Amino acid sequence: MPDLIGMDCAKDYSDFAGAIKQAGVGFVGRYYRWPASHYAPLTYREAAALTDAGLCVVALWEWISNEISNFSYHDGFAQGSCAYRQAMTTHQPAATPIYFTVDNDFDPDQIAGPINDYFQGVADAFRAMGRGRSVYMIGVYGSGLTCNWLRNQNMAERCWLAGSRGWAGYDRCTNWDIRQAFDDLNIPGLAPGAEGDYDSDVGRPSYGGFQV
Template identity: 40%
Template sequence: MGHLSRRTLLRAVGTAALGTAAGMTIGTPPAAAAVRLGIDYSWGRPRPSAIAAAGYSFVCRYLSWNTTGKNLTRSEADALRAAGLDIVSNWEYTPSEALGGYAEGVRNATEAKRQALACGAPASRPIYFSVDFDATAGQQSTINAYFDGIASVIGRGRTAAYGGYYAIDRLLDAGKITWAWQTYAWSDGLWDSRAELRQVRNGITVDGADCDLNEAHAGDFGQWGGGGPTGTASIYGVLPDGRLTYTAVDVATGRRSHGAVVSTATIGFTPKAMATLNFNTILITDSEGKLYRVDVVTNKDSLVFNQPILLATGWTHDLLAYDGNTHLFGIAGGVLRRYTVSTAKPAAANISSGELVGTGFVLKTLTTTASNWILGTAFDGRLLAYRINGVLTGTGNYIPYELKDSTWQVFDNLTSPGSGVYFGHRPEGSMHHYLDQSPHDGNGADILGLGTVDDTGWTQILLSAQPATIT
């Protein structure tokens, strides 16, 4: 984050190893699902063209009270965007200003909001505020108050934090932030899987400038400026006869780039709800309340899957959706519950017993748009979004938003790969493409209809996109 003393300390103890994951190949997973690399820097000024040429696709840049050249400027932001680089806004003036409590949070957020807008950031994008020291549990109440002050200015949905594992974990658990950027410093080798961003190394050199290395582990990590969504939406479906389908759609153009590939085998039961966990793992419930895991072997030239594995009974949900970040949401009889899925290929023991989010969720469709964000349509045509708290306390567990007050009842399936891209399916077999330009501002005025993917041919009774794969 640009503090010489911390960088010197961390170089002495070594840097954390970059994580890799192994898995089987079943065709070519969407490129957008991969971890993106970016840098953050303070007074150094690597050329945008050199940043892009070095393989980085985003930068994290400062807002602060500093007047000596540390801060992002409009001209720099314009140059970064012209080079196709995304920008993440980060406020930091001093490492420990979070200990100033509520009033300091209000003061800093007010100025951060002004500076971000002046640099061209959309008013809906989050701003990360730094906790750039080894914060203790005893300091957490003051830090929580600091982020309450921030949220009072820019809204909880835009409130984000940078810090070590323990500070980030406590802020997320308390529901004080919606976005998280974790550094390997003060983390004891631990990573909070809910953090969209990870700072994994200090002291790298890019175009002669001293920088830090970062990884984006979510399609939407609060970035702005690099252009519209890009990538591939991987959409699984179930046909009326129980066969599975796979279709890939280019989200920039709305055109199918692969498929539809249809399995020869059927799942062998009457499906009721489904949620795609990852590129080769699907959860499906049946009409008797059984929960199955379906492991896809290949979806490249044909769709082949293993015999469905029975995980549990009592899953009477009408709707399921997975947010790509451990949270599985299910609605049964108007009751919304959240489950934690702790592994990519879960057994029954890897899915929690479920937490009650709330009642009165009488929805026709359900999908997720980001970690702890769900989207659905009501039977009367309303398009509704909900931000779910990180910690569920029994009351006040979510914030509802009405994005549209009518017309969305025409869809019998709604699915999203993230980053404001929505696909609506109509019963006659057409698939429609939408973009919410600011998907977490609680306002649907900026939702654009981008046309029809296909007028006919989508005869699936259930559809589910792999979540959090679009940038």
């Protein structure tokens, strides 16, 4: 099966769903959010609109994920619980991942310390929410170094490699499920890139998209 073309975006662009599909895009990455976020989270209504257009959805979680102060066991448990609840209300199917973002080029000690603790908190939250058995998989979005560490420690089952090629471990992360880029997908009304409306992505068959 060939790799899939996708995109991830901070806002609800379901009004563009038809144009996104016509541009050859197969999946859209959208975020669950902490209640204090000024961005609107992924909802069932948005997921249904994307599904109706023939697109798949990939779920991420993001909250101050570029600051190391956000990462601790307590933060992971609280945010994992919140993400799990939002996934259920969005009708996200079982056995699909939620990718938790680690959006900075953190060093090995930070990854092995507070970031690893954070993902342990997420795992415990998922088990608690599932009464001993989570229905969702845990994924990580981040640098190659972050992705490789967490997968090697069995803290993440899926990996979304950030598009920042200068971040540690980029070239050594070859077992990604999604790889981010900054290509122009030629979607009328939407601009690509870090300062635009979306980033482009490539997904392998294991990427974890779903429809509702």
